[in-house]
Amino acid sequence: xxxxxxxxxxxxxxxILSSLIFATNGYSKxxxxxxGADFSITGRASFLGDPEAKTVTLLVDQINKKxxxxxHPLKVIMYDDESNTxxxxxxxxxxxxxxxxxxxxxxxxxxxSLAVIDLAKRYRIPLISCAASYxxxxxxxxxxxxxxxxxxxxxxxxxxxxxxxxxxKKGIHKIAIITITTGFGASGRSQLLKYxxxxxxxxxxxxxxxxxxxxxxxxxxxxxxxxxQALVNWSIGPSQVIVTRQxxxxxxxxxxxxxxxxxxxxxxxxxxxxxxxxxxxxxLGKVNIGRILPASDPQKKPIMAYIRSYEKRYHQPISxxxxxxxxxxxxxxxxLKAVGPNRAKIRNYLEHKKGYIGMHGIFNFSPxxxxxxxKDAFEMVVVKNGDxxxxx
Amino acid sequence: xxxxxxxxxxxxxxxxxxxxxxxxxxxxxxxxxxxNSTEIINLxxxxxxxxxxxxxxxxxxxxxxxxxxSIILAIIFAFIVGALFERVAIWPLKNAxxxxxxxxxxxxxxxxxxxxxxxxxxxxxxLPYFTGSKTIFLFGAAISPQYIWVIAISAIxxxxxxxxxxxxxxxxxMKACSxxxxxxxxxxxxxxxxxxxxxxxxxxxxxxxxxxITPSLLMEYDRGPxxxxxxxxxxxxxxxxxxxxxxxxxxxxxxxxxxxxxLISSGYKDAASLAILLLILFIKPQGIFGKE
Numbered sequence: 001x002x003x004x005x006x007x008x009x010x011x012x013x014x015x016i017l018s019s020l021i022f023a024t025n026g027y028s029k030x031x032x033x034x035x036g037a038d039f040s041i042t043g044r045a046s047f048l049g050d051p052e053a054k055t056v057t058l059l060v061d062q063i064n065k066k067x068x069x070x071x072h073p074l075k076v077i078m079y080d081d082e083s084n085t086x087x088x089x090x091x092x093x094x095x096x097x098x099x100x101x102x103x104x105x106x107x108x109x110x111x112x113s114l115a116v117i118d119l120a121k122r123y124r125i126p127l128i129s130c131a132a133s134y135x136x137x138x139x140x141x142x143x144x145x146x147x148x149x150x151x152x153x154x155x156x157x158x159x160x161x162x163x164x165x166x167x168x169k170k171g172i173h174k175i176a177i178i179t180i181t182t183g184f185g186a187s188g189r190s191q192l193l194k195y196x197x198x199x200x201x202x203x204x205x206x207x208x209x210x211x212x213x214x215x216x217x218x219x220x221x222x223x224x225x226x227x228x229q230a231l232v233n234w235s236i237g238p239s240q241v242i243v244t245r246q247x248x249x250x251x252x253x254x255x256x257x258x259x260x261x262x263x264x265x266x267x268x269x270x271x272x273x274x275x276x277x278x279x280x281x282x283x284l285g286k287v288n289i290g291r292i293l294p295a296s297d298p299q300k301k302p303i304m305a306y307i308r309s310y311e312k313r314y315h316q317p318i319s320x321x322x323x324x325x326x327x328x329x330x331x332x333x334x335x336l337k338a339v340g341p342n343r344a345k346i347r348n349y350l351e352h353k354k355g356y357i358g359m360h361g362i363f364n365f366s367p368x369x370x371x372x373x374x375k376d377a378f379e380m381v382v383v384k385n386g387d388x389x390x391x392x
Numbered sequence: 393x394x395x396x397x398x399x400x401x402x403x404x405x406x407x408x409x410x411x412x413x414x415x416x417x418x419x420x421x422x423x424x425x426x427x428n429s430t431e432i433i434n435l436x437x438x439x440x441x442x443x444x445x446x447x448x449x450x451x452x453x454x455x456x457x458x459x460x461x462s463i464i465l466a467i468i469f470a471f472i473v474g475a476l477f478e479r480v481a482i483w484p485l486k487n488a489x490x491x492x493x494x495x496x497x498x499x500x501x502x503x504x505x506x507x508x509x510x511x512x513x514x515x516x517x518x519l520p521y522f523t524g525s526k527t528i529f530l531f532g533a534a535i536s537p538q539y540i541w542v543i544a545i546s547a548i549x550x551x552x553x554x555x556x557x558x559x560x561x562x563x564x565x566m567k568a569c570s571x572x573x574x575x576x577x578x579x580x581x582x583x584x585x586x587x588x589x590x591x592x593x594x595x596x597x598x599x600x601x602x603x604x605i606t607p608s609l610l611m612e613y614d615r616g617p618x619x620x621x622x623x624x625x626x627x628x629x630x631x632x633x634x635x636x637x638x639x640x641x642x643x644x645x646x647x648x649x650x651x652x653x654x655l656i657s658s659g660y661k662d663a664a665s666l667a668i669l670l671l672i673l674f675i676k677p678q679g680i681f682g683k684e
Contacts, residue, residue, distance in 0.1 A: 208659040212618040214609035215412055218654040221404040238516035238610045249527045250534040272518050
């Protein structure tokens with residue numbers, strides 16, 4: 001009995017002590033602004049969620065070191081959905097109902113984003129998604145923007161248009177496409193098919209491969225006989241390296257240029273392709289090419305600051321995806337600074353935000369456009385001497 | 393060369409089919425060796441391939457050893473991992489039923505994947521080509537020298553396995569265990585030891601395949617399950633337990649996929665290979681070379 005009593009006393013003392021500490025803390029500072037985030041930090045999409053979570057941690061520390069938002073410390077409650085839709089939904093419900101956050105950002109994947117956006121509408125809370133699909137911000141049935149939902153990544157259609165615009169400049173009008181049979185590849189393929197007529201481009205071969213396929217020489221051999229002037233590959237993962245290598249090996253490089261999607265934007269891919277990537281064209285968000293941007297570019301300064309602090313803290317290069325989380329969080333911070341912790345006001349502020357300089361472009365939101373970017377958020381880049389160079 | 397003739401295209405498809413098919417065949421061979429001695433379907437078979445590729449990468453890029461030595465070390469390493477796997481996961485369960493054991497191999501596959509992911513990360517890796525990357529042009533088809541290596545290594549592996557199982561005492565003893573473990577034990581054959589050996593040898597074959605394909609097809613931590621599925625399909629087509637059948641099954645699968653992708657539709661090539669599998673199960677459920 002006495003032991004239980006002693007333990008009880010100890011717990012009681014601990015509670016008193018901790019509440020005292022909390023209380024003193026609370027008096028010395030203003031109440032923190034609490035935002036909620038959910039990313040796929042582990043699981044199959046961890047290559048997205050991991051840099052996103054790291055970026056958020058980095059930014060929160062930086063903001064609080066500079067005195068927070070109008071004196072209020074910033075707190076981000078961040079959950080991991082393990083790349084699992086059900087888990088993500090539970091996380092968002094928890095952020096809204098239990099944690100009572102002011103606004104939401106994330107998740108990392110388009111599929112998961114589509115599964116949670118109705119919560120934003122139901123609870124009237126602003127949500128900035130870090131996933132690409134245009135359906136996240138536009139209701140495909142009505143064609144109208146979703147009231148409470150925004151997104152920071154560029155849509156695939158912008159990458160497609162940027163590529164086609166470049167092709168037109170180069171006098172290319174017969175192309176072959178090869179796409180991976182995942183959501184990313186299928187969406188890219190439909191945009192490639194949709195925009196081709198607008199740029200006077202004819203698709204003479206349309207090939208596919210599976211996400212775990214390791215050899216595309218069959219598809220590429222077929223393309224070789226198609227008379228295309230350029231080849232567009234739309235995929236993420238090792239398959240894009242294999243396509244690049246086999247484009248060279250099969251002698252296609254002598255016949256046609258190779259364009260990759262923005263998914264190719266990691267220097268590891270150039271290294272893995274072992275020289276075959278020379279001369280490959282791709283559209284990239286400016287955050288990936290901070291070092292080669294001209295000094296006159298308004299995005300150069302913030303991008304370089306982000307790159308330096310990220311590399312200093314994590315000892316690894318930044319990725320395109322961390323940039324999406326950067327843009328989402330800083331937009332919310334900007335809104336909080338301007339209008340304070342009011343959900344409706346934040347939504348309204350974001351909807352009319354113009355000329356916001358982010359990592360992935362200059363955002364110009366409007367009531368009909370909750371993405372705020374155009375194809376000019378991409379820059380055409382070519383692989384030259386094992387590095388990115390701006391393509392002309 | 394500005395275009396490519398139909399005959400050359402066909403030849404290109406065949407070369408690709410044979411290369412991919414021989415990898416499937418090697419995975420199927422590993423399946424059969426374990427199946428013969430234990431009647432277990434080892435769902436970690438594809439991960440042995442991944443392990444062979446990734447540990448070669450580890451020896452080359454982290455320890456900076458020469459390629460040949462790295463591959464030999466990787467193969468020895470896989471042999472040891474295979475033996476350990478049997479000792480730790482299979483051997484302690486004396487009277488477990490087949491399903492339990494198969495589920496244990498699935499767990500083994502996940503654990504192997506997890507460990508490799510923790511050590512090497514999630515990025516794909518490559519190895520240097522065995523003999524340069526200069527493409528060979530034959531009848532208008534472009535062939536990577538690495539593909540010739542893959543085909544040759546598969547042929548050598550199959551030849552040495554059939555020598556081992558038909559000509560050496562140990563090999564014959566392993567075969568005896570698969571025919572009738574009880575009779576084999578009465579003849580003084582240490583059945584448990586043979587099971588241990590069968591896991592080690594399957595892992596070794598997997599590692600050989602893994603080291604051979606990594607230079608041209610890259611390797612990453614989660615490549616295993618896909619190889620397991622394709623290799624299993626090849627083993628079923630050829631007939632579970634038949635060594636020749638494993639290779640034939642692999643080649644049928646690889647060539648069907650390549651021809652279907654090339655001539656009909658690349659989007660549905662996996663459906664084509666599954667249709668072949670269903671067709672064989674329908675006509676001859678025990679596989680082409682399977683015992684009645």
